Amino acid sequence: GAVVSQHPSWVICKSGTSVKIECRSLDFQATTMFWYRQFPKQSLMLMATSNEGSKATYEQGVEKDKFLINHASLTLSTLTVTSAHPEDSSFYICSAKPLSGIETQYFGPGTRLLVL
C-alpha cells in the first residue's frame, strides 16, 4: 500500500514551453501533497505545499506564477512549469501525506526534466 505515482517519469522540452507533472496517490487519499526539487548533488528542497481545494503554499524564493500547482482531488496534484528554461532542469519529486494523520510522507518516483 501507500503508492504514489508521477507522470511523466522524464521529459525533455524546448526552452519556453510549459511542462505538466502529475502526482497521484494510488491507494490512499491525501489532503496534502508536497512538491520538491533536487538538483545534482544537492538535497531535496521543498518548493510548495499543495492542499486539496485551496491555494498552494510556496516556499520563499519559489515563484508561484512560474510553478503552478493544482490539487483538484484527494488523489491528484499537478505541477506545471511554465515557460521552462534550462535552469529549471531538475528532478521534481512529489510526496503525499495520508488523511489518516500519520507523519509519514510517501514519495513518488520523481520526474526528470531537461530543458534544452
Place this chain on the structure above:
Amino acid sequence: RKEVEQDPGPFNVPEGATVAFNCTYSNSASQSFFWYRQDCRKEPKLLMSVYSSGNEDGRFTAQLNRASQYISLLIRDSKLSDSATYLCVVNPGGGADGLTFGKGTHLIIQP
C-alpha cells in the same frame, strides 16, 4: 547555517563493518525526525523514524538527542545492498509542513 547538516562522505566501508552517520539540525522546535535512503536517480524511501528514546529496526539503530539537536544512524553488519545515500530528514512543524532534507551521506559498501 544550514538547517540540516550531514557529513557528505563518501564513506567507504568493507562488507560486514559497522558504520555510523551523524546529523545536526538547527530548528530546536522541530517535531519529528527520520532517516531516508536514496538510491542513485531514485526517489527517497523511508528507512526509519527516529524517536527520543532511540529505536532499532534489524541492523539499523537510530538515536535522537534533542538537547544537542543531533541525530544518528548506526548500521551493523553492513551489506552490499546498503550502498546508497542516507538522508537525515526533519519535519519542522509536525503538522502539514514539508520535510527539510540534509544533503545526504553517501555510503559505499565494498566486498
